[in-house]
Amino acid sequence: MSEEEIRVARGITPMHIILTAINSGVIGILAILGVVYTPVLPGVAALYPATAFEVAFGIWFGIWGAIASYIGCLIMNLYTGIPIVLAIPLSISDFLAAGIPAAAFRLAKSDPELKTIKDWINYIISGVILSSVPGSMYYMYILMIIGWVPSWEAYWAAVAAWNIGNYIVVLIITTPMLKILTSYVKRSGLYVEGWVV
Amino acid sequence: MSSRSFLFYLPKKSPFHRLNPLSKLAIVFSISFIALIIRDFELNFWVMIVALLLLLSTRVPLKHLKTPLISVTFMMITLTFMYSLLSRVPGEHVYIVFPWGTYFTENTLVYGLTIVFRVMSMVFATLLLLATTKDSDIIRGLSAVKIPYVVCFTLSLAIRSISMFADDWHTILEAYRSKGMDLSKGSIIERLRNYVGALIPLVVLTLNKVKDIDFAAESRGFRISGKGRTQFEKIKWAISDVFVFVISILAFLYFYLRYGLRYSSLNLYFITIELPEIPRVFPIILNYISQMLSFLCIII
Numbered sequence: 001m002s003e004e005e006i007r008v009a010r011g012i013t014p015m016h017i018i019l020t021a022i023n024s025g026v027i028g029i030l031a032i033l034g035v036v037y038t039p040v041l042p043g044v045a046a047l048y049p050a051t052a053f054e055v056a057f058g059i060w061f062g063i064w065g066a067i068a069s070y071i072g073c074l075i076m077n078l079y080t081g082i083p084i085v086l087a088i089p090l091s092i093s094d095f096l097a098a099g100i101p102a103a104a105f106r107l108a109k110s111d112p113e114l115k116t117i118k119d120w121i122n123y124i125i126s127g128v129i130l131s132s133v134p135g136s137m138y139y140m141y142i143l144m145i146i147g148w149v150p151s152w153e154a155y156w157a158a159v160a161a162w163n164i165g166n167y168i169v170v171l172i173i174t175t176p177m178l179k180i181l182t183s184y185v186k187r188s189g190l191y192v193e194g195w196v197v
Numbered sequence: 198m199s200s201r202s203f204l205f206y207l208p209k210k211s212p213f214h215r216l217n218p219l220s221k222l223a224i225v226f227s228i229s230f231i232a233l234i235i236r237d238f239e240l241n242f243w244v245m246i247v248a249l250l251l252l253l254s255t256r257v258p259l260k261h262l263k264t265p266l267i268s269v270t271f272m273m274i275t276l277t278f279m280y281s282l283l284s285r286v287p288g289e290h291v292y293i294v295f296p297w298g299t300y301f302t303e304n305t306l307v308y309g310l311t312i313v314f315r316v317m318s319m320v321f322a323t324l325l326l327l328a329t330t331k332d333s334d335i336i337r338g339l340s341a342v343k344i345p346y347v348v349c350f351t352l353s354l355a356i357r358s359i360s361m362f363a364d365d366w367h368t369i370l371e372a373y374r375s376k377g378m379d380l381s382k383g384s385i386i387e388r389l390r391n392y393v394g395a396l397i398p399l400v401v402l403t404l405n406k407v408k409d410i411d412f413a414a415e416s417r418g419f420r421i422s423g424k425g426r427t428q429f430e431k432i433k434w435a436i437s438d439v440f441v442f443v444i445s446i447l448a449f450l451y452f453y454l455r456y457g458l459r460y461s462s463l464n465l466y467f468i469t470i471e472l473p474e475i476p477r478v479f480p481i482i483l484n485y486i487s488q489m490l491s492f493l494c495i496i497i
Contacts, residue, residue, distance in 0.1 A: 014419050015411040021351045022407045025358025026399065029366065036268055047385065049392070053400075071355050078327065080268045083319030085229040146233065147312040148276060150284035153297055157283075172389045173396060181400055188404050 011197055019190055020064045020071070023057050027072025027094070028079075035080045044139070044162060050076070051097055051166045052173035055127045058098030059105050059112045059178065060185050062192040066099035090142055093135030097166075100134070101127040106195055112182040114175075127174060132166035205265070205327045209256045213329040217432050218338030220441040221326045224251070227445035228322035231452040232315045238307050239479045240456070241314035248321035257328040269320050273313050280309030332356045341432040346423025358406075365402050369395050 027050045034045035050072060057065030073094035077087035104126030105112065110119040136159045143149045149158060185191050208214070213221065228248050235241055259266060280286075281301060286309075288302025295301075326335075336353045340346070373380055373395055380391040454460045455472045463470040 012421065013411075014414045014421060015407070017347060017351055017421055018354065018411045018414060019407050021354035022358050022403055022410065024351070024355035025362050026403050028355065028359045029362050036264060047389070049389075049396075052396075056400075067351075068355075071352065075355060075359065078323065080265055083229045083316075083323045084225055084326070085233070086319070146315075147308075148316065150280045150286075150309070151299055153299060154279050154283040168386065169389065172386065173393050176393050177397065177400065180397060184401065185404065188408065190404055190407060 015190070016064050016192075016197070019061060020068045023053075023061070023065065023068035024071035024075065027053050027057070027069055028075035031072055031076035031094075032079050035076055044158065045165070046161065047165050047169060048162075049169055049173065050094070051132060052169050052177065054094055054098040055101050055131050055170050055174045056177045056181075058100070058102035058131075059127065060182070060191055062102050062106065062195050063099075064192060064196075066095050066102055069098040070095040086142070086146070090139055093139040096135040096138065097131045100131045102195075104130075112178050112185075114178055123175075123178070128167055128170045131170065132163050136162040136166075205257075205262055205324065206331050207257045207261050207328060209329075211255045211257075211329065212437070213251070213255045213325065215435075215437070216329075216441055217434065217438045218326075218330050218334045219341060219432060220438040220445070221330055222338060223442045223445035225322045225326045227449040229319045230449055232318040232322075234452050234457045236311065237456075238311045238314075239477050240475060241311050241318065242479075243475075245314040245318040245321065248318045248325070252321045252325050252328070255325065255329050262324055262328060265320065265324060269316070273316065276313060276316070277306075277309050280305055280312070284309070337428070337430065337432060340428070346426065347421050350423070354410075361406070362399070362403070366395075366399060369398050 030053060031045075031048065031050035034048040034050060037045075050069075054065070054069040054072075057068055059065070061068070070091050073091040074087050077090060078084065082090065101123070104110070104122055108118070108122050110122040112119075114120055114123055140149055140155050140158050140162070143158075144155055149155050228244065232241065232244050235244065282295065283297075283299050284301075284305055285299055286302055286305045288304040290303050291300050292303070293301040330338075333353065336349045336356075339352070340349045370380065378391075380395060381388060383391070451472065454463060455474065460472055461474075462472055
């Protein structure tokens with residue numbers, strides 16, 4: 001049995017849970033830094049460095065990266081004064097930010113080290129552009145329902161600001177992270193090749 | 198049990214500190230849902246005042262809560278600004294029509310402030326829980342309502358790891374500064390690029406910690422299911438806890454039925470419960486003020 005087969009046969013192990021929890025902490029602290037220093041709307045930052053990690057963790061760790069993004073965002077929301085009843089649904093936006101590139105990389109079987117043009121195209125589309133679009137639209141829509149975003153003009157302005165900020169952060173931070181650290185992550189035995197294991 | 202907390206817990210002697218986390222969760226959910234249900238300016242104002250008084254009664258100084266309060270204050274200003282420029286609140290008099298199609302009426306500010314009061318009520322309620330409850334007690338409360346062990350464990354470890362990584366992040370930044378590098382110089386893009394160099398060691402440290410903790414957990418026979426685990430401390434229900442829990446639920450039900458579903462009475466099998474509307478005092482106060490002003494004008 002190869003090492004890969006043993007890993008898959010073991011299924012979900014404590015390592016996955018610990019990985020999720022620890023990654024949540026990293027995302028949480030970076031999300032808090034973004035929202036406290038560059039606040040725009042409740043839980044929304046002009047520059048949100050956590051999203052760079054969410055994309056990378058989603059690509060490296062699959063569903064565990066996405067869950068870590070959810071928990072990290074939940075903690076940030078609570079820390080910055082977002083009520084619990086709103087923090088729980090709002091944090092789904094960050095789950096999507098990690099979940100979309102995670103799904104795209106697994107479906108297209110792209111290499112996170114970005115070795116080929118196909119990998120780069122997949123990364124630019126799913127990791128940079130698409131990762132933040134549904135999450136930002138969903139988050140702002142929830143804020144609109146409860147009256148924190150007063151009109152569609154404000155909605156689209158906030159969605160645009162969110163996405164532009166995230167594109168910059170992901171391009172500048174996630175790209176070198178993937179290029180430099182993917183081989184290390186693979187060697188460490190923490191890399192999740194499939195969706196779950 | 199350590200009282201160290203990443204969130205806002207501060208040990209004090211107040212009735213709220215003595216309540217069990219489930220009763221406090223009931224208060225938070227009750228106030229938050231009430232604030233979401235009611236749309237009235239005055240009622241939202243009073244709900245906010247009640248939430249603020251409850252928060253002040255915990256004796257936790259507001260300066261201890263400055264991070265969320267500053268952040269929320271900034272957001273409230275943004276919200277008022279957005280309502281002034283980007284809303285379409287209907288009214289009898291339209292004072293300004295903006296080129297992008299939104300307008301400002303006599304109801305714009307009132308509606309905007311209603312939303313602000315609503316947000317503040319929810320924030321104060323959440324801070325009430327976080328300032329009086331240890332992180333570990335919140336997790337214990339979740340465990341008591343049968344949230345799976347794996348979820349509670351993950352949340353608990355996540356909250357603990359935040360303090361850990363805040364320290365690591367600080368150490369990395371200090372190491373950079375000791376080399377004479379100032380990461381905060383330059384444009385935003387340049388600063389982000391500078392920070393990449395500091396974030397990479399943070400990721401490496403993170404992954405090493407995952408392996409260390411995983412090794413420690415597995416060597417102690419840790420199981421994800423949590424089967425067979427016992428707890429050192431369990432949630433206890435005192436009379437005060439039951440009282441607060443029941444009052445919170447009843448308050449939520451009243452507001453939901455009276456202001457959510459607009460029932461004026463509730464017919465049960467044997468009895469009819471009247472649901473009286475809460476009297477408003479703002480019109481009386483405004484009337485009194487206008488009479489006083491008229492009186493002053495006449496005198497002058």
